[in-house]
Amino acid sequence: MNKSIFITGANAGIGKDVARQLALLDTTEKIYMGCRNMRKAETAKKELESITGKDIFEIVQIDVSDLSSVRAAVKSLKEPFDALVMNAGGTGGKNFNEVNHNGVMQQFSVNVLGHVVLAEELIKAGKLKKVALYAGSEAARGVKSFGMKRPSFKSHSVEEFSSVVDGSFFGKNKDEMVPYGPVKYLAALWMASLSREYPEIRFITMSPGGTTGTEVANTLSPIKKTMMTGMMKMMEVFGRVHKLEVGARRFVDGINDPTLESGVFYASKSGITGQIVDQGTLFNDFHNVVYQNNARESIHRFIN
Numbered sequence: 001m002n003k004s005i006f007i008t009g010a011n012a013g014i015g016k017d018v019a020r021q022l023a024l025l026d027t028t029e030k031i032y033m034g035c036r037n038m039r040k041a042e043t044a045k046k047e048l049e050s051i052t053g054k055d056i057f058e059i060v061q062i063d064v065s066d067l068s069s070v071r072a073a074v075k076s077l078k079e080p081f082d083a084l085v086m087n088a089g090g091t092g093g094k095n096f097n098e099v100n101h102n103g104v105m106q107q108f109s110v111n112v113l114g115h116v117v118l119a120e121e122l123i124k125a126g127k128l129k130k131v132a133l134y135a136g137s138e139a140a141r142g143v144k145s146f147g148m149k150r151p152s153f154k155s156h157s158v159e160e161f162s163s164v165v166d167g168s169f170f171g172k173n174k175d176e177m178v179p180y181g182p183v184k185y186l187a188a189l190w191m192a193s194l195s196r197e198y199p200e201i202r203f204i205t206m207s208p209g210g211t212t213g214t215e216v217a218n219t220l221s222p223i224k225k226t227m228m229t230g231m232m233k234m235m236e237v238f239g240r241v242h243k244l245e246v247g248a249r250r251f252v253d254g255i256n257d258p259t260l261e262s263g264v265f266y267a268s269k270s271g272i273t274g275q276i277v278d279q280g281t282l283f284n285d286f287h288n289v290v291y292q293n294n295a296r297e298s299i300h301r302f303i304n
């Protein structure tokens with residue numbers, strides 16, 4: 001079991017409930033709450049202390065879309081810890097398709113780039129001991145029944161994957177859900193490539209599945225927010241998505257269950273809820289070592 005865990009985006013939604021569930025385990029001694037907004041982080045910390053009766057939470061300021069903030073967070077951690085949960089992310093806000101000073105599309109930056117620097121620099125500094133979990137999504141393999149297309153590439157080359165990182169792959173697209181699948185696809189491939197380089201650490205990509213009760217729709221336009229929230233509520237009634245604690249439980253199991261294999265991307269077998277399976281058995285891109293290496297190299301082109 002993991003005694004000390006660092007969770008990004010721990011002040012809301014799934015990340016906060018992962019912190020709550022882990023704190024209730026007798027084996028957990030320390031939870032680092034990686035948050036960008038100190039006011040929200042303090043409020044969440046007080047709530048978690050009150051709900052769990054545990055005084056084991058420590059806030060670490062980190063904005064995963066800002067590499068200098070990520071590096072400062074790595075430096076600030078004095079003790080090595082057992083598990084890293086890379087949960088911060090989502091659709092990337094109103095300016096999801098803007099390109100930042102790293103030349104990276106905002107949605108990619110929030111979901112992936114900062115986490116790549118975080119995980120790799122923690123490992124190099126000897127600060128991550130056992131397991132890293134990345135918050136994947138079924139969108140990475142496409143879900144026809146939810147209108148999510150399977151990511152499709154011509155060459156799977158470093159060049160082509162780089163165009164996902166900088167957003168040019170998507171042209172003048174204005175829909176934040178179009179890049180979301182390919183962004184999470186590249187992240188799952190990157191995690192698999194790390195598992196081969198660092199066999200002493202377990203790398204698990206895990207989708208929480210369709211999870212209600214989070215703040216993920218808050219950055220959408222009012223119309224889209226109303227539509228998405230309404231759709232999720234209806235889906236919950238029909239058992240096609242699940243509650244917050246079920247989505248968060250997938251991450252808790254992801255870091256604690258030793259039978260889950262390093263390098264594998266786990267998500268729903270069908271739709272976005274229910275049993276989880278290795279997504280490579282549904283979409284064999286995730287097992288392709290060349291694609292994994294190309295994904296990693298394409299991301300590294302943007303890190304300096």
Ligand SMILES: NC(=O)c1ccc[n+]([C@@H]2O[C@H](COP(=O)([O-])OP(=O)(O)OC[C@H]3O[C@@H](n4cnc5c(N)ncnc54)[C@H](OP(=O)(O)O)[C@@H]3O)[C@@H](O)[C@H]2O)c1
Nearest residue numbers: 009012013014063064065088089090135210211214215216
């Ligand atoms: N909910 C679902 O159905 C679902 C399905 C598949 C995958 N996922 C993935 O699961 C993860 C959590 O989603 P959620 O539904 O719990 O979303 P959420 O309720 O919106 O929570 C996202 C968390 O990430 C933080 N965050 C966002 N940008 C950040 C940044 N630049 N630096 C640091 N923290 C940042 C947010 O902090 P602030 O409060 O400061 O914004 C918040 O704490 C995401 O990666 C999402 O893509 C969710």
